[in-house]
Structure formats: structure tokens, C-alpha cells
Amino acid sequence: MDFKAVRENFFKGFVKENPLFVTVLGTCPALAITTKVENAVGMGIALFFVLILSNLLVSLVTFRPKLRALVMPVRIPVYIVLIATLVVITEMLMEAFLQPLYVTLGVFIPLIVVNCIIFGRAEAYASDHKPLESMVDGAGMALGYTMAIILISLFREILGAGTITIWAQGNANVVLDLHFIYDFLGIAPIDMFAKPVGAFVTYGLILAVIAAVSNAKAEKAKIAAAGVKK
Amino acid sequence: MTNLLTIAFTAFFIENVLLYQFLGICSFIGVGKKRSSSLGMGLAVVVTIILAGMATWAIYRYVMEPLEIGYMKTIVFILVIAALVQMMETIIKKFSPALYKALGIYLPLITTNCAVLGVAITNITRDYSFAEMLVYSAAIPLGYLFVMYIYAIIREKLELNPVPKAFRGVPIAMILAALLAIIFSRFGGLI
Numbered sequence: 314m315d316f317k318a319v320r321e322n323f324f325k326g327f328v329k330e331n332p333l334f335v336t337v338l339g340t341c342p343a344l345a346i347t348t349k350v351e352n353a354v355g356m357g358i359a360l361f362f363v364l365i366l367s368n369l370l371v372s373l374v375t376f377r378p379k380l381r382a383l384v385m386p387v388r389i390p391v392y393i394v395l396i397a398t399l400v401v402i403t404e405m406l407m408e409a410f411l412q413p414l415y416v417t418l419g420v421f422i423p424l425i426v427v428n429c430i431i432f433g434r435a436e437a438y439a440s441d442h443k444p445l446e447s448m449v450d451g452a453g454m455a456l457g458y459t460m461a462i463i464l465i466s467l468f469r470e471i472l473g474a475g476t477i478t479i480w481a482q483g484n485a486n487v488v489l490d491l492h493f494i495y496d497f498l499g500i501a502p503i504d505m506f507a508k509p510v511g512a513f514v515t516y517g518l519i520l521a522v523i524a525a526v527s528n529a530k531a532e533k534a535k536i537a538a539a540g541v542k543k
Numbered sequence: 544m545t546n547l548l549t550i551a552f553t554a555f556f557i558e559n560v561l562l563y564q565f566l567g568i569c570s571f572i573g574v575g576k577k578r579s580s581s582l583g584m585g586l587a588v589v590v591t592i593i594l595a596g597m598a599t600w601a602i603y604r605y606v607m608e609p610l611e612i613g614y615m616k617t618i619v620f621i622l623v624i625a626a627l628v629q630m631m632e633t634i635i636k637k638f639s640p641a642l643y644k645a646l647g648i649y650l651p652l653i654t655t656n657c658a659v660l661g662v663a664i665t666n667i668t669r670d671y672s673f674a675e676m677l678v679y680s681a682a683i684p685l686g687y688l689f690v691m692y693i694y695a696i697i698r699e700k701l702e703l704n705p706v707p708k709a710f711r712g713v714p715i716a717m718i719l720a721a722l723l724a725i726i727f728s729r730f731g732g733l734i
Contacts, residue, residue, distance in 0.1 A: 337713055340572070341657050345565035393625060397618040405614065420664050423617040427655045429569060509563050510724045517710075517717025525709035 319449055326453035333461035334523055338429040342421045343458075344512040347466035351478045355414040357459025359407065359422060360430070361452070363399045367431055368451035370395045371439040392435050393426070400425045411482055430458060468515045473506030547678045554682035556730040560658050561690045562723055567658035571691060572716050574649070581695035585688030587649045589681075591631065592662050595624050596680030599663040600673070620663045625654050658687060694723060 332338045346352040371392060375381045384391055404422050407415040415422065425431065434454055439447040470477055477489040495502055505511050560566050567588070574584045599620045607613055632650045636643045653659060662683050666676045697719060706715050 337572070338569075340568045341565050344568060390622075390625065393621055394618065397621050401614065401617050404617065420661050420668070423664055424566075424657050424661060426617060426621050427657045427660055429655065432655065508724075508728060509565070510721050510728065512565070513717045513721035513724055517714045517721065520717065521707075521709045521714035524711070524714060528708060 319446075322446060322449050323453040326450070326455070326457035327460065328457075330454075330457075331461055332430045332433075332454055332458045334520065336433075337520075338433055339458060340516070341424065342428070343462050343465060344509075344516060346418055346421055347462055347469055347512060347515075348473070348507050349417075349470055349478045350463060350466045351414070351480055351482075352417055353459065353462040353466040354480065355407075355411065355418060356421065356462060357455065359403050359418075359425060360428070360458060361455040362403055363396070363425055364431055364434060364455040365448050365451040366399050367392075367396050368434055368439040368447040369444055370399075371435040372442055372444045372447035375440045376444060388440070392432065396431055396435070397426050414482055430454065465512070465515050465519065468519075469506045469511050472503050473508075473511055475502040547674060550675055551678050551682040552733075554679050555686040555689070556727060556733075559686045559690055559727050560661075560683045561687055562720065562727045564661065566661040567656050567687060570652065570656055571694070571720070572713060574652075575691050575694045575716075576698055578692065578695045578699060580649075581691040582688075583645055584649045584652075585684070585691050587646045587653060588656065588658065588687055589684040591624075591628060591650075591653050592659055592684040593677075593680050594631070595627055595659050595663055596666055596676055598623050598627060600666050600671075600676045603667050616664065616667060620660060624659050624663070628654050658683070690723065690727075694719065 326332065330336060333340070333343055342356055346356055374384050374391065374395075375388070400423060403425070404415075407418075407422060434451060438450050442450070467477065471491060475490070475492045475495050477491065479487040479489070481488055492502075503511075506515065554560075558564055561568065561571050570584060570588075575581050599616075602619065602623060603613070603616060607616065607619065628650055632643075635646065635650075662680055666679060669679075671679060698716065701715065701719070710718070
């Protein structure tokens with residue numbers, strides 16, 4: 314396994330196979346908790362932890378041929394138990410060390426169990442790749458997803474509340490206040506973006522922009538290919 | 544009684560599972576394209592959530608609480624739901640092949656529908672009594688069915704209209720959901 318392959322494996326989750334923007338997986342938390350950047354960061358941390366370890370465990374139980382023959386016929390229940398265990402551990406750790414964030418994210422922490430990204434990666438990647446490769450894949454996917462939800466929450470928080478709350482747990486209090494821009498313009502933040510409506514609109518518009526860019530790219534490639542032919 | 548009515552109304556309109564709580568969005572976007580499939584999925588979800596709500600509530604109250612293993616609820620609930628869905632599939636297949644044909648393909652998808660696990664967990668965190676749990680677990684999936692059906696009707700009409708190229712598929716579906724969410728957010732003023 315050379316360096317280039319590892320790098321490609323890691324970065325494919327960022328753009329080419331971004332779970333949220335390209336394959337449209339894990340939409341529920343991406344819409345529900347993105348009212349603040351901080352929530353997106355917290356969700357990202359939880360997902361990062363679960364996805365790396367679930368990919369590792371899944372690839373460990375399907376790696377050796379003998380074990381694989383045993384696991385494969387009942388793989389769905391096996392995966393569910395593995396993932397649920399990891400989620401319970403995450404839940405407990407977050408309740409102990411990040412209590413306010415745990416309360417804000419609420420039901421979406423236990424719901425990581427049924428997040429399609431985790432199941433999708435276990436089924437599509439980890440079940441027929443080596444443990445280390447699977448961990449790299451998990452890390453890339455989780456970071457790509459975190460980046461995507463941070464992007465959505467940036468739009469929603471700036472437009473909806475006029476702040477950027479990067480991290481405000483315990484003693485840390487990293488909050489950028491952008492109200493001066495609104496004061497300068499003489500308007501108030503658009504409340505709608507903090508509400509459920511804002512989530513749908515923001516996500517829909519981002520997806521449309523991505524589609525427009527990739528359409529334009531495809532068009533260009535087509536024209537270039539036609540030009541070569543002539 | 545008023546308490547139960549409030550729970551039912553809130554769960555159906557104000558805290559609508561799709562447009563306010565954002566549970567089960569995957570199926571909303573995927574299955575909500577056609578009226579027939581949205582009806583099938585919706586009915587399957589109604590039955591599953593009511594049964595799963597009762598099963599998980601009873602297990603939590605009478606087994607997990609006395610044993611003080613409440614922290615295990617995520618693992619236990621997902622296993623109960625998976626087993627329940629499997630059981631339902633077998634039973635329906637045996638007794639009503641026609642119903643199985645209509646609901647069959649949606650049943651396996653339900654295990655990973657976050658609405659089911661979400662309702663089971665909310666029943667516990669809100670500390671509902673049996674009657675409250677039953678009303679809540681019925682009102683939530685009925686709200687799901689209602690919104691999904693309206694959504695499917697609009698999307699069927701949308702197919703015939705010239706949507707800008709970049710918006711085709713998921714983006715316009717999201718914008719449509721946003722419009723529905725605006726309507727539903729206004730129900731909050733009624734209580």
C-alpha cells in the first residue's frame with residue numbers, strides 16, 4: 314500500500330464521494346442539528362469516533378476467511394450490535410465530558426446507530442478491505458461529512474443568528490459575533506434560517522450549486538472532447 | 544384527556560416528524576416520489592412504530608428499569624426493532640400475501656428508518672405513561688403518512704414541469720419540503 318493510494322483513499326470522502334453532498338446519506342442530523350457550528354463540530358466528533366472504530370471492527374470480523382464464512386450470513390445483526398455498542402460508548406463519554414452538547418444533540422446521538430453512512434461504509438467498504446485501509450476510509454468519510462455539516466451550519470448560523478459559535482463548552486468560549494454587519498446594514502438576522510425551513514432551503518441550495526458546477530464541468534469536458542475529435 | 548389531545552395534536556402538526564424533528568428524511572426523499580409507494584411506506588411505518596413503541600416501552604419499564612440498565616437502551620431498542628420488523632415480515636407473508644406484496648419491499652427499509660428508533664427513545668426521555676406513549680406513537684407516524692402523501696402528490700405534479708437543470712432531483716425536493724415546513728410551522732400558533 315503506497316502513500317498515494319492511502320491519500321486518495323482518505324480524500325475521496327471530502328469531494329468525490331462526499332457522503333452528504335454526493336451520495337446524500339445521513340441527511341437527518343445534517344438538517345436537524347446544524348443551527349450552530351458548535352453542534353456540527355460535536356456531531357462530527359461523535360461520528361468520527363464511531364465510524365473509524367466501526368469500520369475497524371467490521372473489517373476485523375470479515376477479514377479472516379474462516380470468520381468471514383461464519384459472519385457473512387448473519388452480518389446485518391452482527392453489524393448492528395457492533396455499531397450500537399460503539400454508539401453507547403460515545404453516548405456515555407459525551408454525557409460525562411460534554412454535558413451541554415449532549416443535551417443539545419439529544420436524540421441524534423443514539424440515532425447514529427441508524428445513520429446510513431455507517432452502515433453504508435460497513436457494507437460497501439469495510440467488509441472487503443483490510444483493517445487499516447478501512448480506518449483511513451472511515452476517517453476520510455467522517456471528516457468529509459463533518460466539513461459538509463459545518464458548511465451548512467455556517468450559513469444557517471450567520472444568516473439566522475448573526476454569530477459563529479465555534480466551541481462554547483466549559484471554560485472555552487469561542488464565539489464570533491457578526492452583529493456589527495447587521496447593524497451596519499440596518500437589518501436584523503433572518504430568523505427563518507434558524508428554523509427547520511432554513512435547513513431545507515440551505516441544503517437544497519447547496520446541492521443545486523454543486524449540481525450546477527458539475528453540470529458546467531461535464532459540459533466543458535464534452536466540448537473539449539468534441540474539439541479533440543475534429 | 545386534554546393532555547392526550549395536546550400530545551396528539553403537537554405530534555401530528557407542530558412537532559411533525561419529517562418537517563420539524565427531521566427523522567426519516569431518507570425515506571421521505573427516496574420513497575416520497577409516488578403516491579402509491581408513499582402510502583405503502585407510510586402504512587408500514589404506522590404499524591411498526593406503534594408496535595415498536597409498545598414493545599420498547601414495556602421492556603424499558605418492566606425489565607431495564609428494575610435492573611438499572613437504562614444505559615443499554617440504544618442497543619436493546621435497535622435489536623427489538625430489528626427483530627420486530629423481521630417477525631412482522633414473516634407473519635404478514637404467511638397470513639396475507641396480498642398485504643405482503645403491497646408492503647413487503649418497504650419492511651426491510653424500516654429498521655434503518657430513524658423515526659422508529661427516535662420515537663422509541665423519545666417515549667422514554669419524556670417519561671410518558673402507557674396512554675401517552677400510545678397516543679404519541681400513533682400520532683407521529685400518522686403525521687409522517689400525512690405529510691409524505693401531500694409531498695408525493697406535489698412531486699408527481701412537479702415531474703411534468705420544467706425544473707431548472709441544476710435543481711432537478713434532490714435540490715427541488717428540498718425546496719419543496721421547505722415550503723411545506725413553512726406551512727406546518729404556523730400550526731404552532733394554535734396551542
